[in-house]
Structure formats: structure tokens, C-alpha cells
Amino acid sequence: MAASARILNWVYRLAIPVAIGVSVGESAIYDVKGGTRAVIFDRLSGVKQTVISEGTHFLFPWLQKAVIMDVRTTPRNISTTTGSKDLQMVSLTLRVLHRPDVTFLPQIYQNLGLDYDERVLPSIGNEVLKAIVAQFDAAELITQREIVSARIRDDLVKRASEFHIALEDVSITHMTFGKEFTKAVEEKQIAQQDAERARYIVEKAEQERQASVIRAEGEAEAAETISKALEKAGDGLLLIRRIEASKDIAGTLAASPNVTYLPKSGSSGGDTSGSSGSNNLLLNLGR
Structure with missing residues (x-):
């Protein structure tokens, strides 16, 4: 009995250090999954300027912390309402495919945090949209949509690169105008249709007139021919x-x-x- 008690006592004493060791060992190991990277935060030196790639890695427990960041391409919509060059109100929606520049992940985390896209993209997106749309009339925004989209893409890519954000694609998915402009466009289309209809009626009348003239000339020639035939035949x-x-x-x-x-x-x-x-x-x- 005394031996069993000593063994149990020894096991209890050993279990506590083992449990602490296992816990420390688990906290010293971390995994970086596919499509992500890790940034190490050190309590003594701050954010380390090293990007940890995919796989299993070690760190010092409590002293260091692994921050996992998604580096896959992510879609985001940016909407704004602004005025055109001719003071027409325009509502635009951009669809942006973005991802962080892997090389600058430590700076992104240190300066912007994990929600870097929420902090940066809406502000620079609205800034670029307002600046570009103000350079075009409402009609030009419709007829030159590809040019407008290319200008927005180029400027937005430059602005995002300042924050180490890479844009894979930028496209206009939605564009609407104010009620006054929409009504004016509809009235213009109706006027054009009426003008086309009037021109068609005029052209039809002219063709009918020409046909009547040709028919009358033919009948006159036929009557003249018959008259000459009667004179000859008696x-x-x-x-x-x-x-x-x-x-x-x-x-x-x-x-x-x-x-x-x-x-x-x-x-x-x-x-x-x-x-x-x-x-x-x-x-x-x-x-």
C-alpha cells in the first residue's frame, strides 16, 4: 500500500509538469494553411519584417504571436454617388478584385491591421470615382464607358499600390443617372423616333408621287400609241x-x-x- 501511494504521488507530481510541457509545446507550434501567410508579433521587438510561408512553424510561446493573413484574391464592391461635368448626378458601383502584396504584409499589418481593405479601398475608390466622373458629361459616361472604366482602373491601381494593395481587376458593374437626365434621354429618344417616322412618311409620299408621274407618263404614251395605231388602221x-x-x-x-x-x-x-x-x-x- 505504501508503495502504491508513493507511485500515485509521483504520477501526480509528474503529470503537472508534463501537462504544462504539452501545453507549451502546442502553443509553440502553428500552421500556415494554403492561401495564407503569417506575420510574427514579438512582445519585445514588435512586428518582425519577415513573412512566414505555408507549412508548420515554431515560435516562442507567450513572447511571440503568429498573425495569419489571407493573401488570396478577394472581391469587393465600391459604390458612390457624384456629379458629372454637366452637373448630372451619377450613381456608380465598382467591382474590385484585390489582394495584399505579400512582400509588404508586415507593413500592412503594422499600419492598417487585418481589415486593411475596409480601411483603404472605400476611401480611395470614392476619391478616384469622383475625380474621373467629374471630367465627363453624362452622355460621354454612356458612350465612352470603356474609356471611363480604363481611367478609373489606372488611377485606382496607382492609389492602391501606395498602400501595398494589388488590384487584379476593376470594372463598372452599375451606372444610373438622376430622374431629370433619364427623363430627358427618354424624351430625346421619342423625338428621334417621331423624326424617323416623319421622314419615312415624307419619303413614302415622294415615292408615291414619282410612281404616279411614271404611271401617268406611261398612260399618255399608251394613249398616243393607240391613237397612232387607229390613224393607221382606220x-x-x-x-x-x-x-x-x-x-x-x-x-x-x-x-x-x-x-x-x-x-x-x-x-x-x-x-x-x-x-x-x-x-x-x-x-x-x-x-
């Missing part, structure tokens, strides 16, 4: 036209079931005078 052409018309009339009457051929009055049913009268009626060429 009564022969009229006789031919009369025969053709009579044939058409006779064919129409013969094909109709409601038409009955009646002989002349005073003649008998078997007399051929009825047929002669009908022929005289249908082909009365002498009259």
Missing part, C-alpha cells in the same frame, strides 16, 4: 375590237344557265329567224 382595228368583245359577251351568256335565247316577235318557234335574231343581238357588227 376602222379595221375598231372592227376587230368589236368582234372580240362580242365573242366574250356571247361566251359569257352561253355559259350562264339563266339566259334564254328568244326569237323575234311574230316568228314561230321552229323558225330560224329566232336564231338569226339572237345572232343579230349578240353579234350586231353592222350597228
Whole structure:
């Protein structure tokens, strides 16, 4: 029993240092995962100017602290409302893809902290947007959108580099104007449509007039041609036209079931005078 008590006492005494040692050992080891880097804060010397890459590393417990920073590209939207060169109110939204410059992570953490993007990007984004938009009219912001976007991108990249922030992409995702300008644009579009419609009506009327002139000239030439033909042919052409018309009339009457051929009055049913009268009626060429 005495031996067992001594063993338990020895285990208890050993457990405390072992637990302290394990805790100290765990706090001395830290992991830097993919897409991140670490910056060491030393209680004696401050932030060390060394960037710790991915992997497992050691530090002095309590004396040093590992600060993990994300270095992956992150999207962010920047919105502002400002005035154009012609004093029109414009609302813009930028989509910015940014990441910290890995080389300057200690300076970024020391000067700005972990929320460096929140501290820097909205302020410089609004500054650049207001400066660039003020150089263009509202209409130019629409028609020259690519130029405006390129100017904003170049200036914003320069300003962000001063804070050691790299911008992968800058693009305008949203652009709206004030109610007055929007109404003016709509009225202008309606006026242009009305002008196009009026021009179409004028062009159509002109084409119809030209067609009428050409038709009248053609009819005049046809009448002149017929007149000359009649002068040359005499009564022969009229006789031919009369025969053709009579044939058409006779064919129409013969094909109709409601038409009955009646002989002349005073003649008998078997007399051929009825047929002669009908022929005289249908082909009365002498009259």
C-alpha cells in the first residue's frame, strides 16, 4: 500500500509538469494553411519584417504571436454617388478584385491591421470615382464607358499600390443617372423616333408621287400609241375590237344557265329567224 501511494504521488507530481510541457509545446507550434501567410508579433521587438510561408512553424510561446493573413484574391464592391461635368448626378458601383502584396504584409499589418481593405479601398475608390466622373458629361459616361472604366482602373491601381494593395481587376458593374437626365434621354429618344417616322412618311409620299408621274407618263404614251395605231388602221382595228368583245359577251351568256335565247316577235318557234335574231343581238357588227 505504501508503495502504491508513493507511485500515485509521483504520477501526480509528474503529470503537472508534463501537462504544462504539452501545453507549451502546442502553443509553440502553428500552421500556415494554403492561401495564407503569417506575420510574427514579438512582445519585445514588435512586428518582425519577415513573412512566414505555408507549412508548420515554431515560435516562442507567450513572447511571440503568429498573425495569419489571407493573401488570396478577394472581391469587393465600391459604390458612390457624384456629379458629372454637366452637373448630372451619377450613381456608380465598382467591382474590385484585390489582394495584399505579400512582400509588404508586415507593413500592412503594422499600419492598417487585418481589415486593411475596409480601411483603404472605400476611401480611395470614392476619391478616384469622383475625380474621373467629374471630367465627363453624362452622355460621354454612356458612350465612352470603356474609356471611363480604363481611367478609373489606372488611377485606382496607382492609389492602391501606395498602400501595398494589388488590384487584379476593376470594372463598372452599375451606372444610373438622376430622374431629370433619364427623363430627358427618354424624351430625346421619342423625338428621334417621331423624326424617323416623319421622314419615312415624307419619303413614302415622294415615292408615291414619282410612281404616279411614271404611271401617268406611261398612260399618255399608251394613249398616243393607240391613237397612232387607229390613224393607221382606220376602222379595221375598231372592227376587230368589236368582234372580240362580242365573242366574250356571247361566251359569257352561253355559259350562264339563266339566259334564254328568244326569237323575234311574230316568228314561230321552229323558225330560224329566232336564231338569226339572237345572232343579230349578240353579234350586231353592222350597228
